[in-house]
Amino acid sequence: MSQARDDAAFLSRNAVDCLPGGALEDKLGGGRPLRVKLGLDPTAPDIHLGHVVVLQKLREFQDRGHLVVLIVGDYTARVGDPSGRSSTRPQLSGEEIDANARTYQEQAFTVLDPARVEVRRNSEWLDMPMEDLFRLTRTATVAQLLERDDFAKRYAAGTPISILELLYPMMQAYDSVAVESDVELGGTDQKFNLLLGRDVQRAYGRPEQVVLTMPILPGVDGERKMSKSLGNHIGVSEPPEEMYGKTLRIPDTAMALWYDLLLGESLPADLGPRDAKHALARRLVERFHGEPAAHDAAAHFERVVIQRDAPDDMPEHALALNGEPVHLPAVIADAFGLSRSEARRMLGQGAVKLDGTALGADDLDVPGDRLDGAVLQVGKRRFCRLVST
């Protein structure tokens, strides 16, 4: 029993809520591996560091012998979690969902132990007859659903709430019934949905799950929740240099929280903010790409961003030279995915360098022999080597 108490204390550490009090310890005391649920929405197929906070917690459960039930919300994705914003999302095709689900698993497995995961899709059970939907929807009332913070606000403000949106928490809750979850994890913004899972499980005569919520990781802007749609995320499969640079971009004020939530450590007191941030970036890259990549990413940053030199290796851009002068905006546009008008503006702004020499707005046509093998640079970070075909 004291083992259960220790485990419960460990597993609920740095969680915001672990509800109801004592329930986790009771479940752990049952001696049986627990089924720990996490639902992922397969619309945006990228696991980012915000997910990692929760995935790490799942990993801790796995390391103590428990089973993670990963639910791919292929059916709920049709609804879209109504978290504040406009409701309808584009419907995904079966192939897209398959592809996204695969990506998700792959990326989630950078944190989770694949040997202790059960992956399920909620279309397995949510595509139910109307009669079953009646049974499900009878288990909650409108007043209950309107307790949810964002629904309450929208209702008070007179902004529309579709029935479909109201149904979303019900479907998520039913997932818990279907997979017989003992524990469900989520960010604090999921608290309502997770708790509703308990109500619905009870209504179906099942044991109620423990609700464990983790703090929300702020994005690279240091303020808003990390999310792909806000563009303030760092994906776990992003290239090492990106991951490193983006981490360095976070405001100093967010560092302590990142250390805490991602590394499980407190901000090192003996390091200054600059060194602490570099250390953080390095640790994160190391974690997802390994030590050599972390080392290279740090060197790359030092070289490209701080020293402003060209990186060791850069993409090559093939060029057909025939002795004629080459129209530079076209080359820039092709090499970096800009429009030609944009490329001209870059030239005008002194952003384009050829072998380290800045070019100007008048350098529209350049002799071909000047380009072969040269390094073309736009801005501080975009490089490519021009190669004659």
Add this chain to the structure above:
RNA sequence: GGGCGGAUGUCCGAGUGGUUAAAGGAGACGGGCUGUAAACCCGUUGGCUAUGCCUACGCAGGUUCGAAUCCUGCUCCGCCCA
């Protein structure tokens, strides 16, 4: 069923006949500065075969020398009353 309001560039949002490729803000990008890809300052931000041309203000027509702005029809959305 009735009444009212709306649809503008990546997003938010001004603009009610003519220097409007369309104010302002956000974002993004570029330059400066910096421990930083932060903050701050300055600039850019539809496309192109480029001192000009083309495309753009929900969709389709119409009025006019000229329309994002006026008229007609259509589509979609919101609010209120029942």
